[in-house]
Amino acid sequence: MLFRRAVVYKYVVTLKNQNRRYLDILGLLLSIISIVCFTQELLRSQNVSVGYLLGTLAVLGFVIYNLTQQAKKRKVFYSRALLIAGLVWMKMPYFSWLLFVFVILALLEYQAKYAIEIGFSDNEIVINTMLRKRYNWTQFSNIVLKDGLLTLDFVNNRILQREVEDDEDDDADEDEFNAYCSHQLALHHNSASRQQ
Incomplete structure (x- = not known):
């Protein structure tokens, strides 16, 4: 890792x-x-x-x-x-x-x-490429993992959609990940709108 x-x-x-x-x-x-x-x-x-x-x-x-x-x-x-x-x-x-x-x-x-890894924490999203890219949750409008396909929908209408490695993931893991991302997106967008 x-x-x-x-x-x-x-x-x-x-x-x-x-x-x-x-x-x-x-x-x-x-x-x-x-x-x-x-x-x-x-x-x-x-x-x-x-x-x-x-x-x-x-x-x-x-x-x-x-x-x-x-x-x-x-x-x-x-x-x-x-x-x-x-x-x-x-x-x-x-x-x-x-x-x-x-x-x-x-x-x-x-x-x-090397396979690209994307880390999701409560404060940021990090894409680990040759040059590590850091994003705030507020830079995304939606993040979904469905049927082995990760979709990162940026606020500026840019989309990153890639296949994920097969790791015996079942639908419960995808549902749990999607719930976590929805919660973080709502939390960070709400706090950003309160600060404006």
């Missing part, structure tokens, strides 16, 4: 990360393209370059490992393969600037694959 402050969150809702599949495909494609380019450069050079050979074997090993883990329905990360590929790209006679692209992608992969 990413919430570490002393704030007690009555509810923490975890949203499904819809980007994980696309990030896995991107990591796989970049790894395969790197393997092909390294092998081509290895075959083209007259002397066997240990760097190209070890880089090709290491990236290929990580790709095979990740594919077997994916077949077992486990999470995979291509960051190690991308870091090694980036180091080998640095040695390549062309496109050596790809080192920076591969290192940045490798460093951002873990953060991009």
